[in-house]
Amino acid sequence: MLTCSTSSPYFVLLFVWLCLVVVVNANTEVFNFRAEPGPDVALPFTSRWLSLDPIAPERSIQVHAAPIKADIQHVCDYQEFDRCPHDVWISLDLDHAEWTPFSAFTLRISWPASSPADFLIDLFTPTTLLSFARNNSFSGNLEHESQSSIASETRRRYARIRVTDAAVLTPTAQGRKFGPVSFVLLVEPLYLGVIPRSVVPTLLSICATATVCFVFVAPYIYRYLLQIASVAKDETLLRIRKDD
DSSP, X not given: OOOOOTTSHHHHHHHHHHHHOOXXXXXXXXXXXXXXXXXXXXXXXXXXXXXXXXXXXXXXXXXXXXXXXXXXXXXTTTSOTTOOTTEEEEEEOTTSGGGTTOOEEEEEXXXXXXXXXXXXXXXXXXXXXXHHHHHTOTTXXXXXXXXXEEEEEXXXXXXXXXXXXXXXXXXXXXXXXXXXXXXXXXXXXXXXXXXXXXXXXXXXXXXXXXXXXXXXXXXXXXXXXXXHHHHHHXXXXXXXXXXX
């Protein structure tokens, strides 16, 4: 029978496992992208949007999800630009000096598992956003806002996030009205183009734990296994002698 005293290797392994366990109680949507400089355009209407930058890289947002079974690719297709209740527009200030050394970034949406929803992220440069806004401004309310080219280049991006309800329909849920979906949006740079900044402390912790295990725990387990092998070898030899 296995024992788990503090002198047992099983206790050591259990302790290491507990150190590495990460509790997950939320859903996550991740969108990685590169931010290369491109032509800048003055877009006054974006000033009313939420903005993310190194000072405030995270925002809590609420959006009314589109009905269940709605095709998320076509949500808000026939509604006035920037007037749809099922999407939200965010400005990403990637020109900030703190983010200048980075060329790759990640957008991460986190929301509670108790609010089933699907998310779709679309990214726009200033020029592609201007084209999209003009094509989807049915009332012409953007005509009075001047959009002009700027000589300088920018890495600024604009994110459009659309949300649909992903709840499972049950007889008791028929006709039920769902409230807005709350989620947290975070933008952060990627080290080496793949590692989010927020993950670095976790990786360092794992490396430190692995180093401790290799230096202190592994030799202990190795000696313990050698003892078991030695006992098994002696029992085998004794059994052979008895058979002879």
